[in-house]
Amino acid sequence: xxxxxxxxxHKITKRGQNVTFRCDPISEHNRLYWYRQxxxxxxxxxxxxxxEAQLEKSRLLSDRFSAERxxxxxxxxxxxxxxxxxxxxxxxxxxxxxxxxxxFGPGTRLTVL
Amino acid sequence: DAKTTQPNSMESNEEEPVHLPCNHSTISxxxxxxxxxxxxxxxxxxxxxxxxxxxxxxxASLAIAEDRxxxxxxxxxxxxxxxxxxxxILRVLTGANSKLTFGKGITLSVRP
Numbered sequence: 001x002x003x004x005x006x007x008x009x010h011k012i013t014k015r016g017q018n019v020t021f022r023c024d025p026i027s028e029h030n031r032l033y034w035y036r037q038x039x040x041x042x043x044x045x046x047x048x049x050x051x052e053a054q055l056e057k058s059r060l061l062s063d064r065f066s067a068e069r070x071x072x073x074x075x076x077x078x079x080x081x082x083x084x085x086x087x088x089x090x091x092x093x094x095x096x097x098x099x100x101x102x103x104f105g106p107g108t109r110l111t112v113l
Numbered sequence: 114d115a116k117t118t119q120p121n122s123m124e125s126n127e128e129e130p131v132h133l134p135c136n137h138s139t140i141s142x143x144x145x146x147x148x149x150x151x152x153x154x155x156x157x158x159x160x161x162x163x164x165x166x167x168x169x170x171x172x173a174s175l176a177i178a179e180d181r182x183x184x185x186x187x188x189x190x191x192x193x194x195x196x197x198x199x200x201x202i203l204r205v206l207t208g209a210n211s212k213l214t215f216g217k218g219i220t221l222s223v224r225p
Contacts, residue, residue, distance in 0.1 A: 105156050107156050
């Protein structure tokens with residue numbers, strides 16, 4: 001098992017562009033989480049899925065953000081019309097139902113110019 | 114979510130034990146105490162968790178006060194690789210509200 005992977009690792013974009021990030025969880029993990037982390041702060045919860053169902057969304061997740069997990073495996077996080085305030089590290093984590101210990105990926109660092 | 118309080122930073126010497134404190138005076142009976150750490154340029158990593166009894170694993174030990182209002186993460190012999198931000202987090206173990214609520218954590222520096 002190679003752990004949680006995220007692509008791309010880095011993304012630089014211009015304000016107003018759309019970006020999409022992908023997360024591949026540990027196989028067999030039912031739950032998948034997205035977090036956002038800005039410099040000097042701990043990660044903040046954005047949303048999570050159990051299989052393909054999106055069970056919770058943070059108020060931080062504006063209408064410009066959308067996440068999917070279509071077949072209960074990988075997930076994508078899309079940000080439309082990016083703003084400079086979206087610059088952050090976007091972290092994905094997965095867990096199995098029984099222990100719910102979350103295993104994090106290396107993150108995607110987004111820079112919005 | 115119940116709140117935790119940690120010092121901003123701590124320094125230790127390599128190969129010496131490190132005790133990282135965490136206060137959680139508003140902890141509820143169903144809250145587990147979790148510790149994660151984040152090495153530079155990496156995602157957070159699970160360290161240990163417990164409910165009432167002290168816990169040991171290959172990475173660390175967790176000592177929980179009898180009233181559960183505080184806990185201490187113990188690294189028995191710090192190495193340079195242990196330099197990281199350590200987060201103390203309270204959460205219900207499983208169930209609908211399973212997200213992690215991170216604070217700023219405590220930054221551990223290890224001197225060679």
